[in-house]
Amino acid sequence: MSLARKALAAREIDASIAEDAQALASDPSACVVTPTVTYPLGLYATKIAALREVPVRGRVALPGEPVAQGRALLLLHHYGLIRLDRDAGLQPRVRDIVGNPRQLRFHTLPAASLAAALRSDALVAMPYAVADAAGLAPARDALGMEDARVPWANVLAVRAADCRAEWVAHTAAAFHASPVKTFILARFNDSVRRPW
């Protein structure tokens, strides 16, 4: 059970904005109300300036955590660096790669080691939190990053019993208000993205 669902079930919180819809999808006790922000996973490098410069047989570091790894592979697929099996779904693995024109060599690392891999690897896929901790901003430093409307946008979630409550509608409206829209752009400079 996810962090948000446990805290919601324990009535420690009334709502959560800390997780994405995919993490909450399998639980009928939680209700996904609306997306809030997307923390984009990005592709970073220190040796090259654009994704078209990724060298043949270059090493690519992927997050070891399964969800982040799937997101990284889908992003590489999106930029045409690899081709994934059509049936791989939203959580592909390295074994689902069916086309690798640059013969990239993949290896997985724990989140804490990803930033250090920038020194040795041609390309490193980093979730937002890892990049942020390393002082990297996706909009400024990433060679490629996820779109705001990926399925992993964080969502406002509440207990299923509260789904139609008036306060939930008001809370959703507060997160989608014009000042919040301005705040997201001004504070995060597109490194945290708005999916609504």
Add this chain to the structure above:
Amino acid sequence: MVRQLLWQQLWLFGCVALMQHAAWADTQRAARVVRVGVVTQADTELVVAANPVQAGGVQLQAVPFATCRWRARRWPHARSTLR
């Protein structure tokens, strides 16, 4: 005459009481606090940004998961690892 005056007083008292109740109810509605679970600093900043909007009298309060009792009980060091 005295009876009419008493009725007027009673009527006035009733009106004042009703108005006070309406004002109190408004205050209660405005004080609807919604505890929003957050993990990252960015989550917290988002809640703080959304809070002044107070749509429909809802007040948002950021609650880091690390402070939740169930989490503190199971992972006593969660605060330092999550923040």
